[in-house]
Amino acid sequence: MLIKPTAILLLLSLxxxxxxxxxxxxxxxxxxxxxxxxxxxxKDKPQLQCNGKCYLMKKLKQAQDKEQKQERQAQKTQIQDALVVTPFVFNQYPFSEITLHVPVSTGMPQAIRNSIFHPPQFIG
Structure with missing residues (x-):
């Protein structure tokens, strides 16, 4: 019953x-x-033959500025909606429960690893 007038009103506003x-x-x-x-x-300068077009341009500029302002505001709202901040919870574990996994091998043969990866040599 109230749905049809509401739909028409929303359509007209869009x-x-x-x-x-x-x-x-x-x-x-x-x-x-x-x-x-x-x-x-x-209006004091009839030789320009403006006929109110200056007023039209002023109103079009105002409408464009208003539209851009509304667009920026909508973008701000979208960004604020996208950036939902959830609290960060830091769980502190006792050191005895922490296990460190250190790799024993890098997967490269020893000869290749030493020949490629070394500090630069000083020539002097």
Whole structure:
């Protein structure tokens, strides 16, 4: 009963985010006369023939900045969700329970091991 209106509301909210620039253009087209006459930065310079496009560019820039800010915030949230910190527990064992396994042989014949792996010789 309440699922269908909720789904429609969520769908519309997703569409408004994706079409933010289209809404800015539509608002500009509907109110272009008012914007050119009242809100335009260059209304004192009719030779530029701006007709409110400066205001449109300003609004598009604001919408783009807002979208980038929301994207950065979403990335921060994703990083915080990914970095779940679990406490590190250090178990201390008595020395008598620790067994050290030292390899007896490296698996190489003695002659090869000594001929390749040796400190550099000083020639002088």
């Amino acid at each position: 569409l408004t985010v994706n079409f933010a620039n289209a809404f800015v253009f539509a608002g500009f087209e509907m109110n272009q006369r008012y914007i050119a006459a009242e809100l335009c930065v260059n």
